[in-house]
Amino acid sequence: MLLFSNLKLNDTEPIYIQIKNHISDMINKGLIPNNSKLPSTRELSQIFNVSRNSVILAYEELKSEGVIYSISGKGTFANSQNTILNNAWSINWDNLENDYSKIANKMDIVKSEIPWKSDLISFKSISPNGELFDMEELKKSFLNRISLEGHKILNYGYAKGYRPLINYLLGYMNTKGVDTSNKDILITNGFTEGLDILLSSFVEKGDYIICENPTHNTAIKIFKALGLNIISVNINKDGLDFKMLKNKLNNFNNKKDTKIKFAYITPSYHNPTGVVMSPENRYEFYNLMKKNNIAIIEDGFNEELLYSSSHIFPICSLDNLSNGVIYIGSFSKILFPGMRIGWVFGDKSIISKLESVKRCKNIHVSFLDQGILYDYLSNGGFEKYVKKIRKFYGDKFNFAYECVKKYIPTEYILGDGGLHIFLKLKNIDSRILLSKCYEKGVIFMPGDIFYIDGRGYDTLRLGFSRLSFEDIEKGIKIIGDTIPDLVQ
């Protein structure tokens, strides 16, 4: 009752008037919030040390003025609705918003999504099928980790990450043929944060970055929000267009007195095209960037789905004892995306810088989640899981690919596996196709969102990870059947 105690009664005015004015003043100032409950007349008479009648009289006056109201059986409440409205403080936040936020908002595709309907067959998502998650293993890992070091992982941790998880991931990178002796790892909230923290630490507005076109649309959004100039290189049915890349490098080097800081590349099951870059092309790309001294950001996207028997190493395996490649990995593309755990792997001196930036942005990733994931991984849960999903998604990919060939007339189909297929249609606007298909209960991702230069109007991405074989065929057939309506 702190707020009521500072009333000093005088001898000149009637007591009930002084009480009335005091309460009225506090309500109008907002010190007693609107609709909040006032003390009872009995309580208030004790607080002010006055007769209860004075308080009753004050409350009656306040009610007649509309400053308070009573609800029978519940009590008396403040009413400052009108005062508040008359005194509202209105800042124009649109004027305060900076370019970063404007671009992040404008390019937020979630905000312009088609409304969800029940029974939609959705090829939009490329998130993993939750039914494959092993809940019992996860529960075991949680209970195990909590009983072993619950107090530790529930309290503050270190910005770089949970040490056992970092060590596990260093070993994991090692199994990919990567020398980890001069390297370190920062744990991040998924791939997206890894990319954001890396770029936030090393780029300035107006810097240049190379990337594939089309590419991961969140990456495009981050590049543009940070004010980067994008040098895009086509990726098509023969993979990355090296001739175009070399031409652009030559033109740039001849004309600009600035330099290109980064090249961003997704060598495995590239999003959206699904193409896997060959070892020879990885080698050529690495050496081209090395020659031009352009650091490579390698997106480890869905690399885990590569058959373990294949000898396709990540590009960072070419960078042993060097510091030209930063690899960003994430399990959350295929396992427990809701946990948001990824990692940045790079030279120790880079990771040390990023560690402080991470601490400056949000201290660290949930140690609870890191602990659970570590326990799950180190108990062999991940290997078992990956074996299972390779088969599961591999079968789905093959089936979906056959369905596309059978039902949809395309200029070409791209995809070497993973969780999606990319189609180039024959001069059909995929957004018009989408709106027609939506009416028939089928949606997919229009391809233009993955292009840097506004192209791709006749492309689309089909994600099939969460659909049954039946729905895959049904949905693809509907898309194919809808196309003839659009041919002029």
Add this chain to the structure above:
Amino acid sequence: MLLFSNLKLNDTEPIYIQIKNHISDMINKGLIPNNSKLPSTRELSQIFNVSRNSVILAYEELKSEGVIYSISGKGTFANSQNTILNNAWSINWDNLENDYSKIANKMDIVKSEIPWKSDLISFKSISPNGELFDMEELKKSFLNRISLEGHKILNYGYAKGYRPLINYLLGYMNTKGVDTSNKDILITNGFTEGLDILLSSFVEKGDYIICENPTHNTAIKIFKALGLNIISVNINKDGLDFKMLKNKLNNFNNKKDTKIKFAYITPSYHNPTGVVMSPENRYEFYNLMKKNNIAIIEDGFNEELLYSSSHIFPICSLDNLSNGVIYIGSFSKILFPGMRIGWVFGDKSIISKLESVKRCKNIHVSFLDQGILYDYLSNGGFEKYVKKIRKFYGDKFNFAYECVKKYIPTEYILGDGGLHIFLKLKNIDSRILLSKCYEKGVIFMPGDIFYIDGRGYDTLRLGFSRLSFEDIEKGIKIIGDTIPDLVQ
């Protein structure tokens, strides 16, 4: 074995030479990573479809050249150490680093910490005592949430946050006397991310911000890293210096053609001083900012430790139906900091913008953690916990305060409760004091890190949350006993 299959044998050279050159080339290029295992001679002879003898000969030559090596019983491995070293690519990352990263690194106090010794009595931390966490309730919440909607919270969620948790927190804000009708909530990775995302969305380099001096040193770091100009207002034993604030506002308004965008304030158990701002000062501060149209960022820091019976409302409760205050709350200062869950509460239009920025930075906060926390909160676990810790920390605060009065000669002691006490010594350099106390096994937080203008050399913060009564007294006595050595 993909990489070996592209060898085309010719008729002019001996086969073993061709094999030797091919493998040597691949190892030197890094296509076969250093120390990775080669196929056995038998396997390779099958891959190349040549006699095993040719492969044996090739391997012998490669061994003599040091390009490969054998470990008996384990196999043959690539050795490209020298080649790699000679061809190392070395980017100068220090040159690439931008100002943001430089400041975040320079101001990262964790990196310049005194090395930990066993048996230290540490007053440095103000993180909660993990022994008070109710592990059984937490386990129940985890198992409950996983069985109810495990597939959902382990897969991708929404940038704004987990809907049930948002609704719970809106209700929680309501119990603080806050009208939530035009407000919304963004869930963030703790307070720090809330502040970072808010500022990243609305400030430009060179903008002005008002804050208390001293204040939360992570906030200072974020302000400086983002290139903000700080207008600091002293907080001392009488609370915020309103005269100084008004003078600075007047001077600024008269001279600058730009404006001050934000004022950052921590009204409850202010870090580091521990001062709780009175309702009258909250009212005055709010109206002063409103008059000057400067948006308020209210740090809800440790507000949960205020006695529930007190009528001290957050500043945002004065902002009903207005949009001038953004409140950043966090349970993680007192409960499960390892989970990193906080929230930004503000006008719907602001939260909508921040939602897209959050999506651009790291998609969303762990839905697993949000689900667990929601379950824990909605089952009444938090109320029980808060009741328990108010008593626990309240007793410790009173005891520590008495010990300071008894043992340490100070100019003044600040603190109204919470998890720490702030001391101004009598012209004693607290960093020298710290190094002397460290030798005797006691450490604390020197106060200068909380000051914007390099002052505070003779101040320090004592956090006692994780110490026993015995260690509190012992540690404070040691600090007090060390002071006479430093008096000149």
